């Protein structure tokens with residue numbers, strides 16, 4: 001069956017205008033300390049998370065610190081070039097489920113992410129919180145609302161039906177394989193236990209890659225980002241390329257926040273990275289204890305899902 005879906009028109013200039021506009025107000029949490037954003041994306045980023053700490057502070061003493069650090073120890077030891085290659089092959093069969101995007105959102109009700117120092121709510125709340133926040137500031141970019149809604153759906157890999165992968169193979173920040181692990185990666189010290197770290201083919205700045213080869217050609221640690229990117233592509237979405245880029249690289253903090261690995265980017269990546277920078281603010285700073293009423297916003301997101309995706313997808 002061929003499904004024809006109207007192609008969205010993506011106007012990059014709209015983004016250029018938006019970035020210069022005055023920030024709008026976004027109240028995330030009652031009594032939350034809200035700071036005028038240091039970024040110019042029109043989003044008031046809160047200074048502290050729901051645990052009273054700065055966002056992404058991996059050294060702060062908190063109830064989650066130990067769990068998060070142990071998570072990164074395992075992730076850094078086990079994510080190797082060969083592992084990622086095997087996982088990509090395995091999950092490119094798309095033989096685990098047939099379901100709609102919304103069904104997958106509901107599955108995420110069961111999932112809690114052990115790598116995240118800022119959030120311990122069910123993941124469906126994170127999807128809706130980030131989508132609603134970005135929708136408020138970019139009302140005309142409906143593709144961006146939907147991208148936010150789906151960006152973490154790959155976390156279903158944690159569920160038995162999708163292989164029940166361990167947390168280190170699903171969540172957390174990502175980084176490239178096949179070249180040196182950059183110092184900016186959280187808890188970098190644990191890479192000492194990774195076999196690739198001592199492999200001369202993989203431990204130089206460029207490793208197996210050529211400068212400017214394009215991120216499309218770079219092997220990235222396996223997890224919810226790469227999986228959801230594969231699923232989205234395979235099922236013939238009409239979302240624009242920037243959406244796929246966001247999905248695949250949203251956890252690539254070493255690149256989008258620390259500025260590492262830029263030598264691997266090409267021209268197209270540079271354009272897409274602008275969108276990822278915008279997206280990242282909403283992904284990170286919308287995490288809050290004020291929950292969204294799922295049933296209330298469902299009709300809006302259903303309309304976007306129908307616009308950009310087939311009814312059932314292969315997972």
Ligand SMILES: O[C@H]1[C@H](O)[C@@H](O)[C@H](O)[C@@H](O)[C@H]1O
Nearest residue numbers: 113115116171172173250251
């Ligand atoms: O802990 C978080 C979480 O797992 C996010 O979904 C991911 O995108 C982040 O990069 C990661 O650090």
Ligand SMILES: [Fe+2]
Nearest residue numbers: 151152250251
């Ligand atoms: Fe994520």
Ligand SMILES: [Fe+2]
Nearest residue numbers: 126151152283
């Ligand atoms: Fe997220």
